[in-house]
Amino acid sequence: MEWETVIGLEIHTQLSTRSKIFSGAATAYGAxxxxxxxxxxxGLPGVLPVLNQEAVRMAVIFGMAIEANIAPYSVFARKxxxxxxxxxxxxxxxxxxxxVGVGHLDIEVDGVxxxxxxxxxxxxxxxxxxxxxxxxxxxxxxxxxxxxxxxEIVSEPDMRNAKEAVAxxxxxxxxxxxxxxCDGNMxxxxxxxxxxxxxxxxxQVEFGTRAEIKxxxxxxxxxxxxxxxxxxxxxxxxxxxxxxxxxxLYDSVKDETRSMRSKEEANDYRYFPDPDLLPVIxxxxxxxxxxxxxxxxxxxxxxxxxxxxxxxEESVAILTASRALxxxxxxxxxxxxxxxxxxxxxxxxxxxxxxxxxxLDISASPINDERLSGLLxxxxxxxxxxxxxxxxxxLLWQSAASADDIIAEQGLTQIxxxxxxxxxxDKIIADNPNQVEQYRSGKDKMFAFFVGQVMKAMQGKxxxxxxxxxxxxxx
Amino acid sequence: MHNKTxxxxxxxxxxxxxxxVELTQCFLDRINQHQQLNAYITVTTELAMAQAKAxxxxxxxxxxxxxxxxxxxxKDIFCxxxxxxTCGSKMLANxxxxxxxxxVDKFNLAGAVMLGKLNMDEFAMGSSNExxxxxxxxxxxxxxxxxxxxxxxxAAAVSARLAASATGTDTGGSIRQPAALCGITGLKPTYGRxxxxxxxxxxxxxDQGGPMTRSAEDAAIMxxxxxxxDEKDSTSVDVPVPDYRANLNKSLVGLKxxxxxxxxxxxxxxxxxxxxxxxxxxxxxxxxxxxxxxxPNLKLAIPAYYVIAPAECSANLSRFDGVRYGYRCDNPTDxxxxxxRSRGEAFGKExxxxxxxxxxxxxxxxYDAYYLKAxxxxxxxxxxxxxxxxxxxxxxxxxxxxxxxxxxEKMDDPIAMYLSDIYTIAINLAGVPAMSIPAxxxxxxxxxxxxxxxxxxxxxxxxxxxxxxxxxxWHNFIPTGxx
Numbered sequence: 006m007e008w009e010t011v012i013g014l015e016i017h018t019q020l021s022t023r024s025k026i027f028s029g030a031a032t033a034y035g036a037x038x039x040x041x042x043x044x045x046x047x048g049l050p051g052v053l054p055v056l057n058q059e060a061v062r063m064a065v066i067f068g069m070a071i072e073a074n075i076a077p078y079s080v081f082a083r084k085x086x087x088x089x090x091x092x093x094x095x096x097x098x099x100x101x102x103x104x105v106g107v108g109h110l111d112i113e114v115d116g117v118x119x120x121x122x123x124x125x126x127x128x129x130x131x132x133x134x135x136x137x138x139x140x141x142x143x144x145x146x147x148x149x150x151x152x153x154x155x156x157e158i159v160s161e162p163d164m165r166n167a168k169e170a171v172a173x174x175x176x177x178x179x180x181x182x183x184x185x186x187c188d189g190n191m192x193x194x195x196x197x198x199x200x201x202x203x204x205x206x207x208x209q210v211e212f213g214t215r216a217e218i219k220x221x222x223x224x225x226x227x228x229x230x231x232x233x234x235x236x237x238x239x240x241x242x243x244x245x246x247x248x249x250x251x252x253x254l255y256d257s258v259k260d261e262t263r264s265m266r267s268k269e270e271a272n273d274y275r276y277f278p279d280p281d282l283l284p285v286i287x288x289x290x291x292x293x294x295x296x297x298x299x300x301x302x303x304x305x306x307x308x309x310x311x312x313x314x315x316x317x318e319e320s321v322a323i324l325t326a327s328r329a330l331x332x333x334x335x336x337x338x339x340x341x342x343x344x345x346x347x348x349x350x351x352x353x354x355x356x357x358x359x360x361x362x363x364x365l366d367i368s369a370s371p372i373n374d375e376r377l378s379g380l381l382x383x384x385x386x387x388x389x390x391x392x393x394x395x396x397x398x399x400l401l402w403q404s405a406a407s408a409d410d411i412i413a414e415q416g417l418t419q420i421x422x423x424x425x426x427x428x429x430x431d432k433i434i435a436d437n438p439n440q441v442e443q444y445r446s447g448k449d450k451m452f453a454f455f456v457g458q459v460m461k462a463m464q465g466k467x468x469x470x471x472x473x474x475x476x477x478x479x480x
Numbered sequence: 481m482h483n484k485t486x487x488x489x490x491x492x493x494x495x496x497x498x499x500x501v502e503l504t505q506c507f508l509d510r511i512n513q514h515q516q517l518n519a520y521i522t523v524t525t526e527l528a529m530a531q532a533k534a535x536x537x538x539x540x541x542x543x544x545x546x547x548x549x550x551x552x553x554x555k556d557i558f559c560x561x562x563x564x565x566t567c568g569s570k571m572l573a574n575x576x577x578x579x580x581x582x583x584v585d586k587f588n589l590a591g592a593v594m595l596g597k598l599n600m601d602e603f604a605m606g607s608s609n610e611x612x613x614x615x616x617x618x619x620x621x622x623x624x625x626x627x628x629x630x631x632x633x634x635a636a637a638v639s640a641r642l643a644a645s646a647t648g649t650d651t652g653g654s655i656r657q658p659a660a661l662c663g664i665t666g667l668k669p670t671y672g673r674x675x676x677x678x679x680x681x682x683x684x685x686x687d688q689g690g691p692m693t694r695s696a697e698d699a700a701i702m703x704x705x706x707x708x709x710d711e712k713d714s715t716s717v718d719v720p721v722p723d724y725r726a727n728l729n730k731s732l733v734g735l736k737x738x739x740x741x742x743x744x745x746x747x748x749x750x751x752x753x754x755x756x757x758x759x760x761x762x763x764x765x766x767x768x769x770x771x772x773x774x775x776p777n778l779k780l781a782i783p784a785y786y787v788i789a790p791a792e793c794s795a796n797l798s799r800f801d802g803v804r805y806g807y808r809c810d811n812p813t814d815x816x817x818x819x820x821r822s823r824g825e826a827f828g829k830e831x832x833x834x835x836x837x838x839x840x841x842x843x844x845x846x847y848d849a850y851y852l853k854a855x856x857x858x859x860x861x862x863x864x865x866x867x868x869x870x871x872x873x874x875x876x877x878x879x880x881x882x883x884x885x886x887x888x889e890k891m892d893d894p895i896a897m898y899l900s901d902i903y904t905i906a907i908n909l910a911g912v913p914a915m916s917i918p919a920x921x922x923x924x925x926x927x928x929x930x931x932x933x934x935x936x937x938x939x940x941x942x943x944x945x946x947x948x949x950x951x952x953x954w955h956n957f958i959p960t961g962x963x
Binding site for chain 1: 559567683795803847
C-alpha cells in the first residue's frame with residue numbers, strides 16, 4: 006500500500022527579552038544554577054506575576070510577519086501539573102484565547118513553493134531544568150530558565166514529509182531571527198520542536214492516529230526523528246497493528262523514538278484563566294506602532310536582492326540568511342561604490358570563510374563594513390589587484406588599521422605606470438630568448454609564463470590588465 | 481492606654497503623653513496575659529520593641545506619621561521578611577519569606593509597630609478559625625464560642641485589646657464575619673483596592689486585604705495606609721486613594737438604604753433580625769430613606785463560590801509540594817511519595833477538601849458544567865449589585881445568620897459551616913466593598929450590621945458607619961475580663 010505522511014509542528018521559541026515574562030529576573034543563558042530566579046520564579050507564597058510588555062510586543066510582531074490575526078483580547082491560563090522544575094505546580098500559558106491567531110508561512114522544497122498554515126501562536130513561561138547527573142541518584146533543580154518567555158507556534162498538519170518539516174522549521178528559524186525576537190540558538194534550547202506525525206493510506210481523507218515526538222532540538226534530528234517515526238508507524242500498520250496516540254521521545258544517540266506516555270496516562274491539565282493576570286488588550290494604535298517596527302522579511306529581501314543587485318541564487322541565499330549579513334552586504338555595497346557582484350563575492354567568499362574558521366557571527370566580525378568597503382574601493386579604482394587585496398584582507402583581519410593605511414604602509418599600491426612595466430617586460434624578454442622563441446612559434450601557453458615573471462619581478466603590484474596589454478605588444 | 485482609638489493613640493504619642501515603647505509594652509503584656517485566646521501564632525516581642533524605639537525617635541524628630549508608634553498585628557497570611565509566615569498551616573510552620581507583603585511594607589513605612597502574626601484558619605479556609613494547625617481561637621465574648629474565620633485571630637485580638645488594630649483578609653467573608661462575631665468593625669475593600677502582593681493566595685480573584693478595627697474612624701486610618709495601586713499586583717487598580725477621614729462627618733440626610741428581601745428571609749436568626757431592624761431604625765432617625773429591593777441571584781452565591789474558590793485554590797496551593805520550602809515528609813522514596821506524603825501530612829482536612837473540590841470542578845468534562853457555569857452566575861450576581869446600587873447608596877443586611885456558634889459545633893458539618901457565610905460571599909463574587917459594624921447583642925454575643933457599597937465607595941461606607949457610631953456605642957463595649 007502507498008502511504009502518506011502527515012506532519013504538524015509545535016515550535017517553542019524562547020523570546021530574547023532581557024527579563025522574564027512574569028518577573029524582573031534576567032534571562033541570560035549559562036549562569037550558575039538558581040542565580041537568575043527571583044521569588045516569583047521560585048513560586049514562593051504570595052508573590053504575583055506581572056506581564057513583561059516586551060514579550061507581548063514580540064508575539065505581536067511575529068503575528069504580523071506571518072500575516073496572522075492579532076487577538077484584540079487574549080487570556081493567560083494556568084496549565085496544572087506537578088513536576089519539580091515547575092515551581093508553582095502550574096505553567097502560565099494561553100489556551101482558549103491565544104495572542105496570535107491563524108497565519109501562514111511559505112516554504113520552498115525542490116523549487117516548489119508550498120504554503121503551511123499556522124494555527125496559532127501563544128505566550129507562555131518556560132519551566133526550569135531537572136539535572137540528573139552529579140547528584141548521586143538524586144535530582145538537582147535549576148530554576149534559572151523558569152519564567153523565560155516562550156512563543157509556542159503551532160502549525161496546521163500541512164506537511165507531507167520530513168523535508169517539508171525541516172524547510173518549515175528552517176524558515177521559521179530564519180524569520181524569528183530576522184524579527185529579532187529569538188536568538189535561534191538550538192544547542193541552548195532557544196528554538197525547539199515537537200512533531201506530530203501520522204500516516205494514512207494515500208487518498209484517504211481522515212488523518213491517521215498521531216504520535217507526538219517531544220523536544221527535538223536540531224534540524225537534522227527533526228528529519229531523522231520523523232523518518233523513523235514514519236517507518237515505525239508504517240511497519241506497525243502493515244503488520245496488522247495499530248498506532249496508539251501517545252507521546253514519544255526521540256533518542257538522538259540511539260536514533261530511535263520511544264514511548265513516554267500514552268493518551269490514557271496523559272495529564273488532565275485543568276486549564277483555567279489565571280486570576281492573577283488581566284486579559285491582554287491589544288488596540289489598533291499598538292498594532293500600528295508595531296507595524297512600523299516590522300523589518301523587511303526574508304522573502305521580500307531575497308526577491309529584492311535578486312532584482313536590485315542581479316545576484317545569483319546562491320549568493321542571495323547566503324547573504325539573506327540573516328538580517329545582519331544582508332545589512333552588512335548593503336552597507337559595503339553602498340560605502341565602497343563597487344559592483345554588487347564584487348561585494349557579494351568578497352562577503353560570501355573570503356569574509357565568510359574567515360568568520361567560519363574563527364567561529365564568529367557577522368555581528369562579531371573583526372572587519373566591519375566600513376573597513377571592508379575601504380578595501381573594495383581600492384580594488385574598484387585599480388589601486389590594488391585582487392591578489393594584493395587578499396594580503397590586505399589578512400592584515401585587516403589582524404589589525405584595526407584601514408585598508409588605505411595598510412596599502413600605504415606596506416607599499417602595495419598597484420603599478421599602472423606603463424614606462425616601469427615596459428622596462429621590466431623588455432628585460433624579461435631579453436633574459437628568456439628560448440621562451441620567447443617557443444611563444445612566437447605558436448605555444449600560447451607560454452604567455453602565462455611571462456605574466457608570472459613580470460608579476461614576480463614587480464612583487465605582484467603591477468596592474469594585470471596593463472601587463473597583458475604591453476606583453477602582447479612586445480612579444 | 482489599650483482602650484484608646486487609633487486617633488487618640490496618635491495624639492497621645494505626638495503629645496508624648498506616653499511613648500511607643502510604653503504602649504507597645506502594654507500590648508505585649510496583655511498578649512501574654514491572654515494567651516488562652518490563642519489569637520497570636522507568633523509574637524514578635526523583640527522586633528516590636530525595636531520598632532517602638534525607632535518610632536519614638538521619629539516622633540521626637542517630628543517626622544511621625546499618623547500610625548507611627550502604634551502597635552498593630554498582621555494576619556499570618558501576610559509575608560513578613562525574617563518572621564515566620566505560617567498561613568495557619570503545618571505546611572508553612574517553618575517558612576520565613578525573604579520579602580514583605582506590600583501591605584506590611586506600607587505599615588513599616590508609616591512607622592507602625594508589629595506585635596506579631598495572628599492566628600487564622602488554615603490558608604484562610606474556614607469560618608470559625610478551627611482549621612488552624614495552631615489550634616482554634618477563642619471568642620473574647622465567650623471563650624467556648626468561635627471568633628469566626630478565617631481572620632479569627634485578628635478579630636479576637638482587636639476585640640480583646642491585644643492590638644490597637646489588625647489586618648485581615650476576606651475571600652468570602654473572612655473579615656466581616658469574624659468582625660461581626662467579635663463585635664468589632666471590619667472592612668473588605670473593593671477588589672483591587674489593596675495590593676495582594678505577598679498575601680498568600682487562597683482564591684486570587686476573591687481575596688482582598690482590609691482593616692479590622694474598633695471603629696469606623698480607625699478603619700479609615702488603617703485603610704489609608706493599606707490602599708493603593710501596586711505595580712507588583714496586576715489586579716490592583718490604579719485609581720486615586722481619597723482621604724478616608726475627610727467625609728466621615730457628612731450628614732446622612734437623604735441617604736438611600738436598600739434592604740434586599742433575600743437578606744431577611746428564612747435562615748436568619750429572629751433575634752439577630754430584630755437587632756438589625758433596630759439598627760436600621762437608627763439610620764432612619766439620621767435622615768436615611770429605607771427602600772426594599774430584591775437581588776434574585778443572591779441565593780446562587782454559595783454554590784458559585786464553592787466552585788470558583790476551590791478551583792483557584794487547587795492551583796494556588798500546588799506550589800506547596802515539599803520541593804523548595806515548607807514541609808517535606810521524612811525519607812521520601814520517590815517523587816510521587818514526596819508529593820503525596822508532604823501534602824498529605826501537612827495539609828488539614830478542610831484544605832484537602834477544597835483542593836479536591838476544585839480539582840474536580842476543573843477536570844475535563846466537568847469544567848463547563850461547574851467552573852464556566854459558576855463564572856456566569858458570578859456575572860449575574862455582579863449585575864444584581866450594579867442594578868441595586870444604581871438606585872440606592874448602600875445596601876444593608878446581616879453579616880451572619882446567627883451570633884457566634886460553639887467551638888466544635890459545625891466542624892463535622894461542612895455545609896452548615898459554609899452557610900454561615902451566606903450573607904457575605906456574594907459581595908466577594910461581585911468585588912464591591914462592604915463593612916461589618918457592631919449593631920447590638922443577642923444573649924450577650926455581638927451582632928454585626930453589613931453595609932455594602934458601590935465599587936471604590938469605601939469613603940462613603942466609612943462615613944455611613946461612622947455616623948452610626950456617633951449615635952450608638954455598640955462598638956465601645958469591651959468583653960468582660962479584657963477591660
